[in-house]
Amino acid sequence: MDPREAALRHAYDHAVRWLAGLPDRPVPARAPVDEIVRALGTDLPDGPGTPADVVDLLATACEPGLTAFPSGRFYGFVVGGTEPAALAADWLVSAWDQNCVMRAVSPAYTAAEDIAGAWLLDLLGLPGDSSVGFTTGATMANFTGLAAGRDAVLRRAGWDVARDGLNGGPAVRVVAGASRHMAVDLALRYLGLGRPELVAADFQGRMEADALREALAGGDGRPTLVVLQAGDVHSGAFDPFPACVRAAREAEAWVHVDGAFGLWAAASPSHARLTAGCADADSWATDAHKTLNVPYDCGLAIVRDPSAVRAAMGERGDYLIQHEHGDPVDKVPELSRRGRAFTVWAALRSLGRSGVAGLVDRLCRHATAFASGIAGIDGATVLNDVVFTQVCAEFGDDARTERVLARLLEDGTAWISGSTWHGRRVMRISVSNWSTTEEDVRRTLAAIRRAAA
Template identity: 50%
Template sequence: MDELRDLFRRAADHAADYRRSLPDRPVGPPVDHAALTRAFAVPLPAAPTPPEQVLAELVAAAEPGLVATAGPRYFGFVVGGASPAATAADMLAAGWDQIAFNPVTSPAAVAAETAAGAWLKDLLGIPATASVGFVTGGQAANTAGLAAARHRVLADAGWDVERRGLIGAPAVRVFAGAERHATIDRSLRLLGLGTDALRPVPTGPQGAIDPDALAAALHEAGPGPTIVCLQAGNVNTGACDDLRRACDLVHRHGGWVHVDGAFGLWAAAGPSTRHLVDGLEAADSWACDGHKWLNLPYDTAFAFCARPDVHAAAMSYAAAYLVGSGGVPAGADLTAESSRRARGFAVWAGLRELGRDGVAELVERCCALARRFADGLAAAGFEVANEVVLNQVLVGFGDDARTDRVVAAAQADGTCWVGGTTWRGRRLMRISVSNATTTEADVDRTVAALVRLAR
């Protein structure tokens, strides 16, 4: 056991040293991919290797290929850095090696999910009676929510989709904004509904769904199984759909509302942003990530459903050998995974560390830093293409080719990491501010680097 303690301490020391280096190390270092592959692709030895040697070899092989996604100047995609308590809890989760299938396989894991799920619902304004499945990311959360939706709208039409499948079933119409996230389309493929079921609805100037266009589309479609996917946080602009009005429209047509709120649902936790998701409690299911704005470890996300019975009917299964199945839906009853890692420990620890005020401050500060980005780049003469309402900033540096060159130069420079995107037919730089450790100084340093590179 002394050897095990030393090994775990070495691993923790390596992790802590890496985290300590994040403010100063290049965010996206140049990588020799061939050398990186060679470092890992050594022959598999015939004899066992001492664990401490394996750990040292792993650190040496991986170090040149690590991207500082957990650092304060990583602004690509929507990625947060895992908080100290959440990271430490995740280390414990790995050490405890629990199977979070149900309360029999790990009473502690399910209890942590139950408690953390209650906190999440309270923070986000989701009904306390909703179920919560702890999943891997927005893709899994959207799939679980849409599986529940599929179950309910087809059951209302007299069809048992879990027993009879989709062959011969009434057609399901799925309405979603033209600027929906791509995971919605893939969820429909995975669920057998297919992307032909999609009926795109026009969006307004900032990418939020047009409520009048949605009303017209629902009226034209007439009665039938109907699912509407709304969005809290457009992936490019941060814009949020009018959830209250849209939910009212959909429910008057007997449909199910699913909200893809991968990062934007956290607007509910900020006093100055809560109005952007007004009415979210009226939806039927919600998807939200923890490893984005909440700064929890990868991979952590949540699938909420206002009807726990529907959620479980769509996702759960039973077998004679599975002791503990068939009770109150929990654990694997609410996800597509049976062999589940205990994500609830890190979620509980991360929320306990921040508290209600800490979550609100995190959201408010990231939004303020996004506005600081926009102001700094606009003052330098560059175009901010979106209305900055959350933590997303779109920037144009002239023509598309020049914008792409600036993005590529920024990624090679190492001061920061930003991505490119196409929005409304234009190539733009996309800046996402999601990390709890990002400061005004980090923003100013990044703005200065972008101005230098652009010029």
């Protein structure tokens, strides 16, 4: 056995033990950072070590400091888990070590990206000739869609931002809902556009279409981007797309949809109504690591007009081998990057159309069960309409809610984080992991009852 094979076998053994132990493992990490630092060692060795020994040290030193994110009882963030076929494919991605930039250099990767992209457009009900780019996550997917929109609306106004930059050009107006996710603001900051103008949203976080139309009426023909949302991070609510898109079209605005986890509702016949009208937008952002459950990192930037995203993202070096049909490099910001499409292809091929729909429905069903169970706890109130995978609850007042959250983490059965919503401290449950079972929900509800008792 050569050193590389030995290291891989050791890594496999550690990975299998980690995954097998998740059902019985407390979800929060058991050791703080400084303890892990001491176990890893702070002195750089003078000479090389055996790869298998290095893998063993990494695995054993880090194990106490690992949070059981892949557990079916982690509900703290909308992060999903890792579906089995996608996990195995991700190991191949590292072993294959492909440069996923050009068709001519890695035809295998490009084939997987082409197929996975077409499958995604079909599942999500989006225009079949749209561009699908694979980014690091939803933040960069939002960045990509908004970059394509920024450049397109400036081009319509007679300004070439690729050549001349933003200085001296027409000011781009960005309008978003008051409950938009912070990733939108971050992407806009990267793009030099600053904070968006905010439009009123209802209690659930849905943009008010009449307020959007009124806001856009005062635009004076300025280049404009409108950002809509599929899945509020607290309530799971979806903007009223038909009315909002119609208002944006009247103002000749580019429409971008942040659908980090909620866009996947379109893949379920039972929940597709939530995304009705969404396909009429110009660009969409989502994250395959969330609802689809592929490994980190894997955002999806989808743009209706492929030429718009090529104009914003494409760049050519003399040493690159340009293909007449375009290359993966034309669709996302990064040059060097992992073969993310391999894992998406594996997840979709493994699940199939009905499997993706079933996954979405199962996550939503668990969220409904959480809401029902919490509503039966003395002093607890579910604050949101549970339409997708999010549940927000309070336990009387902020102080008691904080005590319940603290006791729940001490209990270790599950990880559920707190948040502030409409000025109140809340328990926010995000059901995102493919492996969550009805038993996981039952155990977690029992832990919540203990914490609230």
